[in-house]
Amino acid sequence: MEADVNRNIEEQLSAFLDGELPEAELQMLIRRLEKEENYRATLARYTLIGSIIRDDPAFAETDSVRTGVMKRLREVDSADAAKPDQPIESYSPKGDGSLNRRTGSLLVAAAAVLAVVGIYQFNLDVLPSVSVTSTPSVAVNLAAPVNPPVRAVSAPDVRSGRINADRITSYKVSHAGVSRSFQGAMVDSRVFVRPASYQE
Amino acid sequence: MSDRASDQLLVERVKAGDKHAFDLLVLKYQHRIIKLIMRYIRDPAEAMDVSQEAFIKAYRALPKFRGDSAFYTWMYRIAINTAKNHIVAARRRPLEYASEISEPEEYDWHTSMQDADSPERQAMGDDLRNAVAETIASLPDELRMAITLRELDGLSYDEIAQVMECPVGTVRSRIFRAREALDNRIQSMMDDSAMEYPLGDK
Numbered sequence: 001m002e003a004d005v006n007r008n009i010e011e012q013l014s015a016f017l018d019g020e021l022p023e024a025e026l027q028m029l030i031r032r033l034e035k036e037e038n039y040r041a042t043l044a045r046y047t048l049i050g051s052i053i054r055d056d057p058a059f060a061e062t063d064s065v066r067t068g069v070m071k072r073l074r075e076v077d078s079a080d081a082a083k084p085d086q087p088i089e090s091y092s093p094k095g096d097g098s099l100n101r102r103t104g105s106l107l108v109a110a111a112a113v114l115a116v117v118g119i120y121q122f123n124l125d126v127l128p129s130v131s132v133t134s135t136p137s138v139a140v141n142l143a144a145p146v147n148p149p150v151r152a153v154s155a156p157d158v159r160s161g162r163i164n165a166d167r168i169t170s171y172k173v174s175h176a177g178v179s180r181s182f183q184g185a186m187v188d189s190r191v192f193v194r195p196a197s198y199q200e
Numbered sequence: 201m202s203d204r205a206s207d208q209l210l211v212e213r214v215k216a217g218d219k220h221a222f223d224l225l226v227l228k229y230q231h232r233i234i235k236l237i238m239r240y241i242r243d244p245a246e247a248m249d250v251s252q253e254a255f256i257k258a259y260r261a262l263p264k265f266r267g268d269s270a271f272y273t274w275m276y277r278i279a280i281n282t283a284k285n286h287i288v289a290a291r292r293r294p295l296e297y298a299s300e301i302s303e304p305e306e307y308d309w310h311t312s313m314q315d316a317d318s319p320e321r322q323a324m325g326d327d328l329r330n331a332v333a334e335t336i337a338s339l340p341d342e343l344r345m346a347i348t349l350r351e352l353d354g355l356s357y358d359e360i361a362q363v364m365e366c367p368v369g370t371v372r373s374r375i376f377r378a379r380e381a382l383d384n385r386i387q388s389m390m391d392d393s394a395m396e397y398p399l400g401d402k
Contacts, residue, residue, distance in 0.1 A: 007380075014376040017228065018350060019203025020357045026206060030213070034220035042383070044227055049382045051231040052332045053351040065230045065248055069255045070223055077219075 013043050017050070207271040214262055222262075226255050229272060233279045240283040254282040328386060335385045339378055346371055347378035 012029050015021040021029065033039050044063050207228075213221035234251045241247045258278050265274060336344055342364065349355045349363060360371045 010380065011372070011376040014379050015357075015372050016206070018357065018375070019206045020372065021206065023205075023209070026209060030210070030221065030224065033224060034218070040223070040227065043224075045383050045386060046379050047227060047231055049332065049379060049386065050351045052328055053336070053347070055329075056231050056235045063227075063230070065234065065251045065255070066223065066226045068248075068252045069226050069259075070219070072252070072256055073219055073222070073259060 009039060010042055013039060014046060017043065017046050203272075204270045208267050211262065211265060211267065211271055214259070222259055225271065225275075229275060230255070232272075233275065236276065236279050237283045240280075240287060246286075250283055250286045251279070253286070254279040257282060327389060331385050331389050332382060335382050336378075339381060343374050343378040343381070346374035347382075350375050 009029070009032065012021055012025055016026065016029055033043070044066070048063070207225065210221045210225050214225070230251065233254060234247055237250050237254070238244070238247045241250055254275070258275055261278070265271070336347065339347070345364060346360060349360045350357075355363065357368045357371045357375075360375075361368045364371065
């Protein structure tokens with residue numbers, strides 16, 4: 001039974017190589033090829049057979065081209081993964097989706113924090129526990145195309161509910177430019193310049 | 201589904217971020233691209249490197265590929281440009297190289313390969329060629345005709361079906377059975393050669 005299944009798949013591989021596989025079978029075969037290395041190896045041997053029949057040169061090690069290409073593409077992926085602050089322009093619109101998911105998550109988080117900060121401006125009691133540091137870091141990540149010059153206020157001050165006004169002020173100064181570059185975010189640089197709202 | 205449509209499906213998957221789909225495209229066309237590049241670059245190792253470079257360039261340029269031409273046609277152009285750029289970068293004038301291979305159809309690929317290959321690889325290559333030739337000769341007539349019409353003459357299944365006066369499904373089956381027989385033969389050879397010609401030994 002399993003041998004029959006394998007044989008059916010190998011016949012599909014043969015037709016795929018010739019560009020003669022119907023679309024419905026093609027979709028399933030591609031999914032299978034993505035998961036199962038042994039079928040890719042079979043396909044590689046079928047292409048080798050064709051190359052030998054046609055008397056093509058360099059057939060003995062041709063598969064090294066494919067392995068070399070895929071290795072370099074994986075290296076590029078690893079390098080990209082190590083650098084989260086990639087320019088958005090470098091990703092295709094239908095890219096891997098991870099940037100869109102990350103951006104979406106950041107937008108939701110930013111909206112939540114901004115809502116709280118907005119309330120803070122009206123001096124509600126809940127505000128001192130808000131991590132002011134999170135607003136700038138999230139907001140800067142929205143402006144992901146550039147490396148954000150983030151120098152956030154240290155968390156312990158926030159956690160204790162005591163906010164160091166001087167450090168907040170210096171932070172505001174360093175981020176005034178960034179805050180103006182936000183795209184679509186409901187951020188106003190005036191949010192960061194209300195010293196009377198902070199308590200020591 | 202035609203070859204072009206099949207390739208376009210894979211291209212769309214690559215654009216959506218599926219690298220495995222690009223692996224399949226490389227697998228399908230690497231032999232042809234190497235053969236093409238060897239019209240410009242004789243050294244097989246160099247040709248392999250340039251072929252890799254061509255595929256990497258194609259991968260990076262794929263987001264811009266609109267599908268107006270077939271993928272292979274587009275890839276063909278990239279490969280030629282990559283080969284020519286490589287020659288220029290290596291300080292060889294393209295005109296000189298062209299004069300060396302002014303008659304590419306007469307270019308003796310195998311002599312070139314033998315000049316550059318190690319004895320072990322040459323022997324393995326010869327053994328594979330001989331094994332394939334013997335296996336094809338031993339195939340039933342209808343299988344041999346189907347596989348040679350496909351691989352040597354490049355006919356589509358429809359065309360082969362007309363030539364052999366049989367249904368397309370029968371053509372597909374015959375070609376597969378021929379490949380299966382050849383695959384079984386070369387698999388056993390590759391297993392044996394791994395013992396006889398251990399790669400990397402000097």
